[in-house]
Amino acid sequence: MRKSPTLASALISRSLASVSGGGSADAVHRRFLQVALYGSSSGAASGCRYGSRRWFTPLLDSLGGSSSRVAPLALVGAFCASAAATSLSQEVYAKEPPPPEVVPKDVVLYQYEACPFCNKVKAFLDYYDIPYKVVEVNPLSKKEIKWSDYKKVPILVVDGEQLVDSSDIIDKMGEKILQERRTNVKLEDDEEKKWRRWVDSHLVHVLSPNIYRNTSEALESFDYITSNGNFSFTERIAVKYAGAAAMYFVSKNLKKKYNITDERQALYDAAETWVDALNGREFLGGSKPNLADLAVFGVLRPIRYLRSGRDMVEQTRIGEWYTKMENTIGDSSRIKA
Ligand SMILES: N[C@@H](CCC(=O)N[C@@H](CS)C(=O)NCC(=O)O)C(=O)O
Secondary structure: OOOOOOHHHHHHHHHHHHHHOOOOHHHHHHOOEEEOEEEEEOOOOOOOOOOOEEEEEOOOOOOOOOHHHOOOEEEOOOOEOOOOOOOOOOOOOOOOOOOHHHOOOOEEEEEOOOOHHHHHHHHHHHHOOOOEEEEEOOOOOOHHHOOOOOOOOOEEEEOOEEEEOHHHHHHHHHHHHOHHHHOOOOOOOHHHHHHHHHHHHHHHHHHHHHHOOOHHHHHHHHHHHHHOOOOOHHHHHHHHHHHHHHHHHHHHHHHHHOOOOOHHHHHHHHHHHHHHHHOOOOEOOEOOOOHHHHHHHHHHOOOOOOHHHHHHHHHOOOHHHHHHHHHHHOOOOEOOO
């Protein structure tokens, strides 16, 4: 069903129309906006490197109709900063590499760098030390995933098999590589399941209203967004300010949709809820992270070093767990495509 155009879609659509030469008023009104923001902090002054930490945040709502006619505006950025360089004196926790015979030979992740769902998958791959290549998808053309019927990211191609949807991807990868380890225990306990569901049904929806909360945070986010990501030069320029303005308005709609009155408080509450769930344990999984730890960490990673993420760590008790997760996951297992 068609929805009315909003100021956000109009702003974005106009910018894109002038960039891509594109589209009738009708098509313009069908566009939907999705914003992604990504960052990376390796501490390396020379720029991003594979293996650095990344953050990103996306999530915008569809403002339009059928997917075949929708030209998404997604704004993807990347940044490298030194803020997250982990202190060497901090304790380093062990990763859990699976036995080599169960590790897939060829893993390719189609992603937006800042997408929380993509970061969730990456947290899993990084923690289990599964080498993977990344294909950064242009959110406007999506030409990198033209071959697939599935029009979202993440898509993970594992030895030629396409897996979609972050939680399903993690389930299927878990079945492949964790089977041996888990044969003697319940495949996934109820607590782990419950919190993984909470990430998808609650936590992710709190993120966008926070990173586009006001004009300065929206601009901060779009600084990230426009500094990297798979955009042409012209697209980058076109979406920078229009995107920040549009997202400011879209985030207001998202608040309504998800019944959020004070977005910052909602973020703090979510962080505190998670710490309560830990109930004094290092990780939800006990002495090692489980899939719920990886999911929470993955979706928070894109915002951690934005204003909202910094506030969250300052104002709640989540920082200690987050730092342990950072240390445990360590370098990414991403390899060059
Ligand atoms: N439930 C899916 C959600 C995936 C999703 O919504 N991805 C966004 C990017 S964060 C997307 O691809 N949106 C469609 C678009 O960009 O056109 C998952 O967990 O993987």
